[in-house]
Amino acid sequence: MMLPPYYEFAFPVKIISGHTALNNLPVELRLANVERPLIITDPGVARAGLITVVLDAFAESGITIGALYDQVPPESSTLVVNELAGLYREKACDCLVAVGGGSVIDTAKGINILVSQGGDDVRHYRGAEVLPGPLRPMFVAPTTSGTGSEATNSAVIADPETGVKMLFVSENLIPRAAILDTRMTLTLPPKLTAATGMDALTHAMEACLSIQKNPVSDAFAQQAIRLIGANLRAVTANPQEKNGRLALANASLLAGAAFSNSMVGCVHSMGHATGAVAHVPHGIAMNIFLPFGLAFNLPKREAEIAEMLLPLAGAEIYAATPAAQRAQKTIEEVHRLKQDLYEISGLPRTLKEAGVSADQMEHIAKLAINDGSAMMNPTELGLEDALKLAREAFG
Amino acid sequence: MISAKIYPDLPPRQKPLQKAVIAAAMFVVGRAFQSLSHSEPLIRHEVSGWPKGLTLMMKLQPNGSSVALQKQPDGTVKYMGAHFDENKADVVIYFKTIEAAFKMFTAQTGIDVAYAQHCMCARGDLSNTVSVVRALGITECYLFPSIISKHLVKRLPAIPFWRKQGLRLKTYLLGIPFGI
Numbered sequence: 001m002m003l004p005p006y007y008e009f010a011f012p013v014k015i016i017s018g019h020t021a022l023n024n025l026p027v028e029l030r031l032a033n034v035e036r037p038l039i040i041t042d043p044g045v046a047r048a049g050l051i052t053v054v055l056d057a058f059a060e061s062g063i064t065i066g067a068l069y070d071q072v073p074p075e076s077s078t079l080v081v082n083e084l085a086g087l088y089r090e091k092a093c094d095c096l097v098a099v100g101g102g103s104v105i106d107t108a109k110g111i112n113i114l115v116s117q118g119g120d121d122v123r124h125y126r127g128a129e130v131l132p133g134p135l136r137p138m139f140v141a142p143t144t145s146g147t148g149s150e151a152t153n154s155a156v157i158a159d160p161e162t163g164v165k166m167l168f169v170s171e172n173l174i175p176r177a178a179i180l181d182t183r184m185t186l187t188l189p190p191k192l193t194a195a196t197g198m199d200a201l202t203h204a205m206e207a208c209l210s211i212q213k214n215p216v217s218d219a220f221a222q223q224a225i226r227l228i229g230a231n232l233r234a235v236t237a238n239p240q241e242k243n244g245r246l247a248l249a250n251a252s253l254l255a256g257a258a259f260s261n262s263m264v265g266c267v268h269s270m271g272h273a274t275g276a277v278a279h280v281p282h283g284i285a286m287n288i289f290l291p292f293g294l295a296f297n298l299p300k301r302e303a304e305i306a307e308m309l310l311p312l313a314g315a316e317i318y319a320a321t322p323a324a325q326r327a328q329k330t331i332e333e334v335h336r337l338k339q340d341l342y343e344i345s346g347l348p349r350t351l352k353e354a355g356v357s358a359d360q361m362e363h364i365a366k367l368a369i370n371d372g373s374a375m376m377n378p379t380e381l382g383l384e385d386a387l388k389l390a391r392e393a394f395g
Numbered sequence: 396m397i398s399a400k401i402y403p404d405l406p407p408r409q410k411p412l413q414k415a416v417i418a419a420a421m422f423v424v425g426r427a428f429q430s431l432s433h434s435e436p437l438i439r440h441e442v443s444g445w446p447k448g449l450t451l452m453m454k455l456q457p458n459g460s461s462v463a464l465q466k467q468p469d470g471t472v473k474y475m476g477a478h479f480d481e482n483k484a485d486v487v488i489y490f491k492t493i494e495a496a497f498k499m500f501t502a503q504t505g506i507d508v509a510y511a512q513h514c515m516c517a518r519g520d521l522s523n524t525v526s527v528v529r530a531l532g533i534t535e536c537y538l539f540p541s542i543i544s545k546h547l548v549k550r551l552p553a554i555p556f557w558r559k560q561g562l563r564l565k566t567y568l569l570g571i572p573f574g575i
Contacts, residue, residue, distance in 0.1 A: 167522075
């Protein structure tokens with residue numbers, strides 16, 4: 001690949017990966033010179049008993065947990081962030097531990113802004129690359145393998161007063177450590193495993209296509225694609241497969257690091273819009289749109305799409321495919337993966353299967369062209385293009 | 396022993412020419428956008444989706460020139476000058492370096508590429524960013540001939556030939572000098 005004329009890559013996250021990696025969390029707190037964490041999670045994680053794993057990790061550590069909050073809503077909200085910043089201060093906490101998926105992690109990032117920078121309303125800090133640092137140490141134990149938020153520099157937090165999803169982007173938001181512990185994702189059901197895995201695959205693939213792509217983000221993304229290509233089917237079929245689970249957790253983090261430094265593109269634009277219009281879960285929308293998004297970008301990114309074939313499908317398929325057909329073969333392999341995941345877990349392949357109605361296509365297209373992800377897509381996403389993508393994905 | 400006396404402070408150097416070019420280009424973009432927002436259908440369509448009274452500002456950090464644009468109740472956009480109070484703007488796009496701003500305002504880099512290359516940062520609600528970037532891209536397509544503007548946008552907007560030439564003439568003769 002050609003070096004871009006200019007690029008930046010920030011990834012200060014310490015990766016702690018292992019079947020029982022969480023046991024090292026107290027040590028990491030001590031290394032960061034903190035000793036009173038605020039732990040936040042959501043009701044689903046608490047119900048699944050995963051928080052017990054975290055609490056057990058602190059046994060005999062000498063560290064007192066300042067507070068445990070387990071009611072983070074499915075969508076990060078400024079109200080919750082502002083209230084939890086108050087709790088953090090009241091309980092004299094000195095660091096944050098987020099245990100959960102994207103919403104919990106984004107909430108923790110929002111709290112960290114307030115408790116580090118001061119103030120009572122996180123809305124004052126919205127924007128891109130304007131947040132001064134450093135922030136308080138933050139540790140993340142993801143319970144899904146999809147969002148990659150444990151490795152990203154951004155948070156999306158909704159303002160319930162206006163309904164606007166506010167974007168916060170800053171390298172200071174990147175957590176200090178990500179703890180990838182197999183136990184935290186073992187209970188994910190097959191369909192959710194497949195959907196989150198396809199979300200991570202989309203992060204990795206779009207990171208390779210974006211106009212912000214760079215050699216380092218490519219390296220992270222290629223490794224993520226390889227891990228997903230080799231493990232997603234097997235883990236979806238057998239959710240208790242520990243090594244595969246850990247591989248997917250690593251893939252999610254690597255893909256997160258990749259897109260945090262190169263951004264995503266039109267697949268995310270379409271997916272965000274579909275989520276807003278038809279309430280299709282993000283991972284399912286990514287699964288549906290990914291091959292069509294690749295095909296849309298094919299004229300401008302043929303070489304990059306061809307390069308993805310090796311990590312996605314393996315050496316044998318790559319070697320057996322003539323160079324000129326590799327980009328198209330990559331797209332076929334994504335379709336094949338979709339089909340396999342459908343057969344294993346019932347993951348919807350089309351918008352129709354996901355419950356979207358044909359008359360929602362235009363609304364989806366209109367929203368998609370104004371989604372922030374469209375800006376970094378290599379091909380301009382116009383209204384007609386978005387409508388065509390939506391119709392192709394409808395099935 | 397090293398004496399501090401022989402190591403004086405080094406204040407930042409000045410780049411007055413680049414600063415002047417950027418200030419002039421910001422004025423041109425501001426006035427051109429105001430003028431086109433009255434008559435250019437693609438820009439009017441973009442602006443129609445912006446919140447009421449949205450004030451957008453671009454500023455060279457830390458204390459450089461700036462340009463502010465505000466959506467008016469009639470759907471047009473008003474150039475608010477070069478000295479607008481940034482605390483009153485809804486969105487402020489900051490150019491991190493004078494080189495970055497110079498390259499963008501002299502049509503050497505498109506806005507999306509400038510963002511991809513971390514030339515800018517932004518404060519405020521970014522939910523209209525894509526539309527703003529599209530509208531600024533359309534403005535550039537009027538300010539520069541296609542041979543230049545095709546490098547500034549991913550795809551040249553479909554503008555009928557005579558409309559483009561007519562509005563380009565109006566922008567240069569009336570829009571930029573008089574704000575019409």
